[in-house]
Amino acid sequence: MADTQVARKEEQAVERAPHTVNETIYAPDVDISENSECVRLVADIPGVDQKGVEVTVENNVLTVEARAAVEPPEGYEPLGREYAVGKYRRDFTLSNAVDTEGIKARVRHGVLEVTLPKREEVKTRKIEIEG
Amino acid sequence: MLELVTWPRNPWSVFDELESLQSDMNRMLTGQPTREVGRSGRAWRRRSTYPLMNVWTAKDGIVIDAELPGADPKDVDIAVQGDELTLSGKVNAVDAAEGETYHRRERPAGEFTRTLQLPFRAEAGAVKANYKNGVLRVTIPRSEEEKPKKIVIEA
Secondary structure (H helix, E strand, O other): OOOOOOEEOHHHHHHHHHHHOOOOEEOOOEEEEEOOOEEEEEEEOOOOOHHHEEEEEEOOEEEEEEEOOOOOOOOOEEEEEOEOOOEEEEEEEOOOOEOHHHOEEEEEOOEEEEEEEEOHHHOOOOOOOOO | OOOOOOOOOOOOHHHHHHHHHHHHHHHHHHOOOOOOOOOOOOEOOOOOOOOOEEEEEEOOEEEEEEEOOOOOHHHEEEEEEOOEEEEEEEEOOOOOOOOOEEEEEOOOOEEEEEEEEOOOOEOHHHOEEEEEOOEEEEEEEEOHHHOOOOOOOOO
16 A cells, blocks of 8 residues: 555454444545645544534544534424434544644544645655756 | 556445445345445435435424534525425535545535425515534425414413
């Protein structure tokens, strides 16, 4: 696998979690992109606000945990359910190219965006050709 | 040197198809409808249904939550006509910036339209919508003339 690849481990997380906690944990859909400066991770976590998200890095594993807080409307009875509301979690293994000190995250409209800058020594540099 | 791996736009589509084939087979063998679960396990419906909705009802109206993470409220149209609600618009329709390579694209992107049949005629002028944290909540009251009326029995 490529050096800069942010590999996914969420299968283990999803399988492991229900045995230790009494609730189901869902893996959010993510987009992962990269340019010469940073890796960008975008995750759909509908129903979660800024306070409901936790992004942690431990031993080169980035963990996204979030809890959706959507109150059902008062005085109404459920009629149909196409999706569940609860907890999200997904783990990503970071490569050594990521500068873990500089990771930034923000939430807007139920979307989490994590920016993972690359360390100076691994950034792609354009070499000027003398001549 | 960095090695770049480019993933197909939706690397999971092959699994989705396998899953759908498998559930079709199960249906054929058992005659029972199988619950079709999305890859994340959160969705009871196939991924081709967008946006996913949860619905609540009461005597005088209905409330619909639709998951539209990342949508710009300006890009979402809500239309209520008679007993039909139509949500349409676009989400995440952003192409990769220059020099940006995608490794993984799982989030739905593009245009969508979904029409829902309501159990009553709606009071279109009184429909309310609220978009919060990626969830659109539409409250649709039942039209006045359709509301059940209590008949007083004369003595």
